[in-house]
Amino acid sequence: xxxxxxxxxxxxxxxxxxxxxxxxxxxxxxxxxxxxxxxxxxxxxxxxxxxxxxxxxxxxxxxxxxxxxxxxxxxxxxxxxxxxxxxxxxxxxxxxxxx
Amino acid sequence: xxxxxxxxxxxxxxxxxxxxxxxxxxxxxxxxxxxxxxxxxxxxxxxxxxxxxxxxxxxxxxxxxxxxxxxxxxxxxxxxxxxxxxxxxxxxxxxxxxxxxxxxxxxxxxxxxxxxxxxxxxxxxxxxxxxxxxxxxxxxxxxxxxxxxxxxxxxxxxxxxxxxxxxxxxxxxxxxxxxxxxxxxxxxxxxxxxxxxxxxxxxxxxxxxxxxxxxxxxxxxxxxxxxxxxxxxxxxxxxxxxxxxxxxxxxxxxxxxxxxxxxxxxxxxxxxxxxxxxxxxxxxxxxxxxxxxxxxxxxxxxxxxxxxxxxxxxxxxxxxxxxxxxxxxxxxxxxxxxxxxxxxxxxxxxxxxxxxxxxxxxxxxxxxxxxxxxxxxxxxxxxxxxxxxxxxxxxxxxxxxxxxxxxxxxxxxxxxxxxxxxxxxxxxxxxxxxxxxxxxxxxxxxxxxxxxxxxxxxxxxxxxxxxxxxxxxxxxxxxxxxxxxxxxxxxxxxxxxxxxxxxxxxxxxxxxxxxxxxxxxxxxxxxxxxxxxxxxxxxxxxxxxxxxxxxxxxxxxxxxxxxxxxxxxxxxxxxxxxxxxxxxxxxxxxxxxxxxxxxxxxxxxxxxxxxxxxxxxxxxxx
Numbered sequence: 001x002x003x004x005x006x007x008x009x010x011x012x013x014x015x016x017x018x019x020x021x022x023x024x025x026x027x028x029x030x031x032x033x034x035x036x037x038x039x040x041x042x043x044x045x046x047x048x049x050x051x052x053x054x055x056x057x058x059x060x061x062x063x064x065x066x067x068x069x070x071x072x073x074x075x076x077x078x079x080x081x082x083x084x085x086x087x088x089x090x091x092x093x094x095x096x097x098x099x
Numbered sequence: 100x101x102x103x104x105x106x107x108x109x110x111x112x113x114x115x116x117x118x119x120x121x122x123x124x125x126x127x128x129x130x131x132x133x134x135x136x137x138x139x140x141x142x143x144x145x146x147x148x149x150x151x152x153x154x155x156x157x158x159x160x161x162x163x164x165x166x167x168x169x170x171x172x173x174x175x176x177x178x179x180x181x182x183x184x185x186x187x188x189x190x191x192x193x194x195x196x197x198x199x200x201x202x203x204x205x206x207x208x209x210x211x212x213x214x215x216x217x218x219x220x221x222x223x224x225x226x227x228x229x230x231x232x233x234x235x236x237x238x239x240x241x242x243x244x245x246x247x248x249x250x251x252x253x254x255x256x257x258x259x260x261x262x263x264x265x266x267x268x269x270x271x272x273x274x275x276x277x278x279x280x281x282x283x284x285x286x287x288x289x290x291x292x293x294x295x296x297x298x299x300x301x302x303x304x305x306x307x308x309x310x311x312x313x314x315x316x317x318x319x320x321x322x323x324x325x326x327x328x329x330x331x332x333x334x335x336x337x338x339x340x341x342x343x344x345x346x347x348x349x350x351x352x353x354x355x356x357x358x359x360x361x362x363x364x365x366x367x368x369x370x371x372x373x374x375x376x377x378x379x380x381x382x383x384x385x386x387x388x389x390x391x392x393x394x395x396x397x398x399x400x401x402x403x404x405x406x407x408x409x410x411x412x413x414x415x416x417x418x419x420x421x422x423x424x425x426x427x428x429x430x431x432x433x434x435x436x437x438x439x440x441x442x443x444x445x446x447x448x449x450x451x452x453x454x455x456x457x458x459x460x461x462x463x464x465x466x467x468x469x470x471x472x473x474x475x476x477x478x479x480x481x482x483x484x485x486x487x488x489x490x491x492x493x494x495x496x497x498x499x500x501x502x503x504x505x506x507x508x509x510x511x512x513x514x515x516x517x518x519x520x521x522x523x524x525x526x527x528x529x530x531x532x533x534x535x536x537x538x539x540x541x542x543x544x545x546x547x548x549x550x551x552x553x554x555x556x557x558x559x560x561x562x563x564x565x566x567x568x569x570x571x572x573x574x575x576x577x578x579x580x581x582x583x584x585x586x587x588x589x590x591x592x593x594x595x596x597x598x599x600x601x602x603x604x605x606x607x608x609x610x611x612x613x614x615x616x617x618x619x620x621x622x623x624x625x626x627x628x629x630x631x632x633x634x635x636x637x638x639x640x641x642x643x644x645x646x647x648x649x650x651x652x653x654x655x656x657x658x659x660x661x662x663x664x665x666x667x668x669x670x671x672x673x674x675x676x677x678x679x680x681x682x683x684x685x686x687x688x689x690x691x692x693x694x695x696x697x698x699x700x701x702x703x704x705x706x707x708x709x710x711x712x713x714x715x716x717x718x719x720x721x
Contacts, residue, residue, distance in 0.1 A: 021704055
């Protein structure tokens, strides 16, 4: 029964990844995808902690939530600062540094 | 005393070369001449001690190469061969030094010239006195170097530069033979001293084939140095140098080094009949070839140069018939009369305002009778006129060649060359001295006998070319058994020489008259003249040897060097697999790799995720 939950978690994670990779226009979508990935991971941790009867997974999840909050805060702050400088938030235009 | 003969010329070369500006032109001339005279006196003393008192002397100076396989000393060896050569070298050199004072007067670089001459003498003495092949090789290369420097003495002339480089390079071909022979000797005998090799040869029968290879390689060295057929082309070109140089280096001493090498390696050659036969044939061919070419040369010095080549052919030929002492005897005689001829030719050239073409001379007998006498003595000696030096050795060579019936071919070539020798000698005298003059009036009026420093060496050399044969024959030929052949055969060379001389007179007296008198048929005359023209061109260009060598060897090697080694290998393969190719590939690769860093965040994310996935799966596989 846990197997289906695990599959859902993984699918969510992959959706997040695809959101980052395929998204070319909007930085906000990227941040949202990152949130989605973190949430997918959190779900996986929770399911596993229930499945193997271990608390560490849930502790980890709380930590991840904290970090995700901090991360999205900083990410949005960078985004706002970036928008002020460039006037756009397209990922495509974020290519000043290249090899 | 024995080392003095080496040291004095070296000292004079160093002083004259390094401090030439201090001692001045006259000082350099006097100093070097007196040094070489001292050396000559010492060598006469050595001759007295080693030959007349028959006490061969060996001097070991110091250790040179000292490894486990090879120990070589700096050693001097004074036996009969060495002391005979010493007499020739130092006497001729001393006379040439004195001659040069007069001949080169007015030249701004006399100290340099004298220094080169002395250095040459020193290195030639090193060559003949060494007791092993390596030390001989010092002298061998050294005289080649001095030959280069001296041919190139007037270094502003392009022809002199070319001739010098040609001499150096062709000699180098022979030197490679000598080096390879030394390596083979070391491999076979384990030593490079002459005495050791000779003792090993006499004790144990060595491997026949390797001895043959050694002999052929040694002979290749001799061919280069002694201007034998094939590698002879440098000798006539070397006449670009000053005349004393031609006399000293290209007639009397350096070119005899090849013959000396064969005589020195005589015991080795005795072990290989094949090598002996090749030596004989090549020597005889050289004698014949050079004689035919000498007949039609128009340059005064080139005639004598080809005659040198021809006489060297005689020496090599008789070496091939195992009569080494006869070869040495002819070497000595030849050194004297050829030096006399060259120096007299220099005197003639000096008299007619540096004109070398015989066609522009003539009638000089009235203005420079002494030089004429000298050339006549030299030429008669060269022709083998009875009781002169050349007679004793040349006739003996031909008799001994006749005795060896299995290679009678050499005899006929030799005899015919004797005829031609007489022909071109008389032709030279006729065109230069007897015929009506062809030179310009202002030149002809200025003709005069040269100064005392030119005359005295000529007189001494004339004495030498008259008496050396008679004096030397008892000393040098005491071990030669004269062959038993009929008197008619013995006279043949002399008769042919006289015939040649007579022919020259007839031809050059009547050549103009006959063309008008023989009014037989225009067509026949036209045909004869055409044929004559072809033959004349063929001989005048020395059997087209230069053309053949340039066309088939040099040209192809140049092309090979440019196309293959330069373009294909250096600029092609080596550059592609070397610096240029590698850098090109690396740059392309890095471009491709750096393109991954596109600056796009989503690409980075993709790459990071892909590689993380790969890493994790790799870890889980482990």
